[in-house]
Amino acid sequence: MKTTAARATWRSRAAARATSRHRCPRPGAPRLGPRRRAARTGQYLALLCYLVFLAFPLLWLISTAFKPPAELATLHPTWLPERPTLNNFRQAFDEQPLLRAAGNSLITAGCATAIAVVLATPMAYVMARHRSLLSRAATGWVVVSQAFPFVLVIIPLFLILKNLQLINELAGLVLVYVVWSLPFALWMLTGYVRAVPREVEEAAAVDGAGKLRTLVSVTAPLLAPGIVATALFTFITAWNEFFFALVLLKSPEKQTMPVVLTHFIGTEGVADLGPLAAAALLATVPSLVLFAVIQRRITGGMLTGAVKH
Amino acid sequence: MTPVTAKARSDNGKAPGSPDGPGSPDGPDGPDSPSTTDTAGGGTGRIRPGGGRRGDGGRRAGSGAWPGAWFLVLPALIPILVLSVGPLLYGIGLAFTDSQSGRTDPTQWIGLLNFRDLWHDSLFWESFRVGLVWAVGVTVPQFLLALGLALLLGQDLRMRWLARTLAIVPWAMPEVVVGIMWRLVYHSDAGILNETLRDLHLGNGTDWLTGLSSALPAVIVVGIWAGMPQTTVALLAGLQNVPRELHEAAAVDGAGAWRRFRTVTWPAIRPIALAITALNFIWNFNSFALVYVLTSGGPGGRTRLPMLFAYEEAFGYGQFGYAAAMGCVMVAVISVLLAIYLAGRLKGDDQ
Numbered sequence: 194m195k196t197t198a199a200r201a202t203w204r205s206r207a208a209a210r211a212t213s214r215h216r217c218p219r220p221g222a223p224r225l226g227p228r229r230r231a232a233r234t235g236q237y238l239a240l241l242c243y244l245v246f247l248a249f250p251l252l253w254l255i256s257t258a259f260k261p262p263a264e265l266a267t268l269h270p271t272w273l274p275e276r277p278t279l280n281n282f283r284q285a286f287d288e289q290p291l292l293r294a295a296g297n298s299l300i301t302a303g304c305a306t307a308i309a310v311v312l313a314t315p316m317a318y319v320m321a322r323h324r325s326l327l328s329r330a331a332t333g334w335v336v337v338s339q340a341f342p343f344v345l346v347i348i349p350l351f352l353i354l355k356n357l358q359l360i361n362e363l364a365g366l367v368l369v370y371v372v373w374s375l376p377f378a379l380w381m382l383t384g385y386v387r388a389v390p391r392e393v394e395e396a397a398a399v400d401g402a403g404k405l406r407t408l409v410s411v412t413a414p415l416l417a418p419g420i421v422a423t424a425l426f427t428f429i430t431a432w433n434e435f436f437f438a439l440v441l442l443k444s445p446e447k448q449t450m451p452v453v454l455t456h457f458i459g460t461e462g463v464a465d466l467g468p469l470a471a472a473a474l475l476a477t478v479p480s481l482v483l484f485a486v487i488q489r490r491i492t493g494g495m496l497t498g499a500v501k502h
Numbered sequence: 503m504t505p506v507t508a509k510a511r512s513d514n515g516k517a518p519g520s521p522d523g524p525g526s527p528d529g530p531d532g533p534d535s536p537s538t539t540d541t542a543g544g545g546t547g548r549i550r551p552g553g554g555r556r557g558d559g560g561r562r563a564g565s566g567a568w569p570g571a572w573f574l575v576l577p578a579l580i581p582i583l584v585l586s587v588g589p590l591l592y593g594i595g596l597a598f599t600d601s602q603s604g605r606t607d608p609t610q611w612i613g614l615l616n617f618r619d620l621w622h623d624s625l626f627w628e629s630f631r632v633g634l635v636w637a638v639g640v641t642v643p644q645f646l647l648a649l650g651l652a653l654l655l656g657q658d659l660r661m662r663w664l665a666r667t668l669a670i671v672p673w674a675m676p677e678v679v680v681g682i683m684w685r686l687v688y689h690s691d692a693g694i695l696n697e698t699l700r701d702l703h704l705g706n707g708t709d710w711l712t713g714l715s716s717a718l719p720a721v722i723v724v725g726i727w728a729g730m731p732q733t734t735v736a737l738l739a740g741l742q743n744v745p746r747e748l749h750e751a752a753a754v755d756g757a758g759a760w761r762r763f764r765t766v767t768w769p770a771i772r773p774i775a776l777a778i779t780a781l782n783f784i785w786n787f788n789s790f791a792l793v794y795v796l797t798s799g800g801p802g803g804r805t806r807l808p809m810l811f812a813y814e815e816a817f818g819y820g821q822f823g824y825a826a827a828m829g830c831v832m833v834a835v836i837s838v839l840l841a842i843y844l845a846g847r848l849k850g851d852d853q
Contacts, residue, residue, distance in 0.1 A: 232759070240659055243651050247668040250727065253694045254683040270697050312581065315574035323571060327579075334582065339781070340836070341590065342788045344812040345829030348596060348822050349589035372585040375578060404570060433676035435791040440817055451678040455795060458682065466692055473682040477675050484674035 257470035258282070265466050281467035282475070285457075288468055291475065293446060294453035301363050301438075301449055302431035305370035309378050310424045312371070317382030318412070322391075335376040346373075347440055354441065361443045369437050374427045381426065385419025386412075425487045429480045450476045596826040603820030616827035626828060628803065629811040630835070635718065636807055637787040640725035645779050647726065648733035653767075655734075656741055673731035681795025684724045685711065711797050717804045721796050728792060729785075733778055740774030741767070776847055780840055787836055808832050 252272070257265065259277040264270065285291060320328040350369055351360070359365030389412055397407040435451040442448045445456075454476055457469040597616055601609045620626055651669060655662055672680060687695050688710040696707025710720040744767050752762045768775075790809040793799065799806035799814075808828065816825035 236654060236657055236659060239650065240654050240661060240665055243647075243654070243665055244661070244668065246727070247665070247671075247730070249694070250683050250687050251668070251671065253687050254679075257686050257692075265692050268691055269700075270692050270694060272694070312578040316578035319571045319574050327575065331579075331582075334587070338586065340784050340833065342809060342812070342829050342832050343790065344809060344816060344825060345593040345833065346586075346589055348816055348826050348829075349592035350585070351817075352601075352822070353585075353589065353592075368585065372581060375582060375586070379578070429674060433678075435676065435678050435794075436813075439794075440813075451676050451791070454676075454678050454682065458685070458795065466686060466689070469682060470686055473679045477679050480674045480676065481671070484670075488670065 254470055254474060257466060258474045260467055262467060281471035285468035285472040285475070288465075289453050289456055289472065290445065291450075291453065291472060294448060294450045295476075297363060297447060298432050298450040301366050301370065302428050304363075304367045305374060305431045306424050306428040308367070308371045309374045309427055310382075310420060313375055313378040313382055313423075314416070314420060317379050318386050318408070320379065321383045321386035331379065335380050338376045343436055347437060351440060360441060361447055363442075363447060366438060366441050366449070369441065370431045370434065373434075373437065374430060377430075378423050378427055381423045382416075382419060385416060385423070388419070389415045422487045425483050429483050432480055593826050594830055596823050597830045598827075599823045601823040601826070603817075603822060609823075612823075616824050617831070619824065620827050620831060625803070626808075626811060629806045629808050630832075632718065632804065632806055633787055633808040633832075636722060636725065636789075636793075636805075637783050639719075639722040640729065640786045641779055641782045643722075644726045644729050644733055644782065645775070648730055648737055649775075651730070651734050652737040652741055653763075655738060669734050670731045672728050673735075675728075677728065677791035678795050680724065680728045681792050684727075685796060688720055712801050714801055714804055717797055717801055721793055721805050724792060724796060725786060725789070729782060733782060736774055736778040737771060740771035743774075744770040776844070780844060783840065783843075784836060787832070 256273055258281055259279070260274040261276055261278045261280065264274060264276070316331070320331055347369075350372075354360050354365040354368070357365070359368065393411055393415065394407050397411045398404075402411070433451065434449075435455075438449045438452050439455075442452060445453070454472055457465060457472055598611060598613060599609045600612050600615075651665065655666055655669075675683075687693050690696060690707060690709045690712075693707075693710075695710065699705060699707050708716055710716050748766050749762060752766055757765070787807075788809055789807065790813065793805055793807050794810060794813075797805045799810045812825045812828040812832075815821045815828065
């Protein structure tokens with residue numbers, strides 16, 4: 194949940210950039226006095242520190258994934274693999290059922306996303322368009338659901354799913370993911386619905402379209418990009434989710450990607466570091482690609498929406 | 503899914519209903535043409551905060567009376583009530599029972615017994631203390647670092663795009679992968695951290711994640727790294743609200759950078775700063791996967807966050823009732839702490 198809820202807008206950087214263009218001349222511009230130049234140097238130094246802090250674990254993960262066993266066993270590891278190899282990836286597939294895990298993750302996250310978005314879109318529409326007690330209660334629930342520790346939710350869900358014979362079944366996990374992602378999907382979609390001008394719907398009504406017709410052929414197409422963004426985000430969070438999957442899935446052939454990844458740690462010796470890194474890298478690729486697709490579209494975030502200006 | 507996505511991208515910033523409308527200048531097509539679309543974006547941006555008020559006005563159009571609304575709400579409302587609100591109440595109820603896994607005799611109502619046991623459970627309170635140290639230790643430095651980064655990203659620096667991209671990558675990574683990645687970094691022999699320390703002749707390196715005194719700080723650093731994107735993006739959004747004219751006027755009047763930050767920037771981003779620190783605190787206190795992968799709560803419980811403790815109690819020992827009581831205590835204490843924090847901050851606002 195954490196990853197999803199603090200979404201805010203990346204567009205801000207464009208505005209910030211536009212602002213800074215007005216304010217600061219480019220480095221090296223003739224107006225730069227010695228004091229400004231010192232400040233600029235300081236800024237670059239700070240930026241460099243940030244770059245190092247943010248990048249070095251990533252570089253290390255990638256580098257480890259391509260290192261042959263001999264380079265991993267040495268007491269003086271190097272930054273880059275001297276003889277890069279793809280063996281770690283092959284070994285990772287041999288050691289753990291990664292393909293099946295990816296399949297399980299895909300099914301679970303895909304089903305949960307589809308159900309959550311189908312359920313949430315109509316309700317988000319009502320929440321955005323009609324200020325009623327229900328809308329306010331739903332908003333309150335969205336906020337409250339953020340604060341509760343998962344353990345308080347998972348114990349009763351565990352008992353309920355056990356009665357339904359859905360423990361250790363992907364269907365049970367799908368159910369949990371739907372409920373768990375609904376608050377966020379609702380919040381995100383409500384923002385997107387608000388961005389669809391009411392006037393468009395009113396115009397359709399004036400032209401004689403019924404309410405349902407208006408929703409299906411006028412509102413829905415305008416909402417489509419928002420629905421896609423919400424769906425992708427929901428998918429990413431479900432794909433990455435670990436706690437519920439750990440609790441609910443016991444048999445190895447049912448487990449999702451993050452849970453299977455932790456099995457590499459259980460058997461960790463120096464020789465296993467390569468496959469561990471390789472598998473971790475592979476597991477990240479889908480979310481990273483999807484995130485790159487929607488990154489710029491995650492707009493009108495919860496925080497900007499929640500705080501009135 | 504691909505064609506829809508493609509369409510979504512091409513619509514970006516053009517369709518009137520595009521949610522990207524507000525401030526869309528940075529859409530995929532035109533990251534370098536802010537000036538052309540910025541004004542339009544600003545105009546659309548005004549709509550959103552006022553959305554609620556427009557909703558009120560909508561009632562006079564009679565839309566509030568539309569009975570079909572119920573059919574739109576019910577599909578989501580039923581699962582919410584049955585699978586979220588219901589279980590939550592059930593979970594709170596469980597805290598007052600002796601519910602256990604795999605027991606044949608019926609669960610008994612035992613009143614406050616779980617809470618009395620919990621009160622004397624020094625292991626739990628130790629874990630609670632670790633949780634607080636972790637939550638504060640992650641939230642505060644992360645906020646300061648993210649604020650610095652957000653301010654830097656607002657400057658016209660080269661390589662900024664790289665920092666921006668890197669700052670958002672952890673957001674997309676599974677927490678388990680973040681944990682694995684840092685295990686590789688912290689690895690006592692093959693890890694890059696110890697190797698760097700050896701190269702710099704700063705000692706022989708440490709077993710970061712297994713050392714009694716180093717484990718918690720090491721884990722906190724990972725927590726800070728993992729949560730940078732959310733905080734930075736939220737603060738970047740907040741920086742949008744900084745009135746540029748005021749900033750320039752202050753600069754003309756000779757106010758230094760620090761003074762401008764304190765009197766112009768900070769008041770504008772304060773609401774968002776407050777919201778994101780409060781949320782981060784809750785999330786961090788309730789976090790699980792990262793530390794589970796890094797240390798599983800070890801060594802000797804030094805990094806055993808309350809969630810790990812409750813997880814072991816519930817699914818290791820099967821003490822459902824007791825674990826639910828822990829959950830209740832966690833919610834209660836966190837709510838009180840947050841109320842104090844927010845009340846104090848909001849009072850500060852008035853002065």
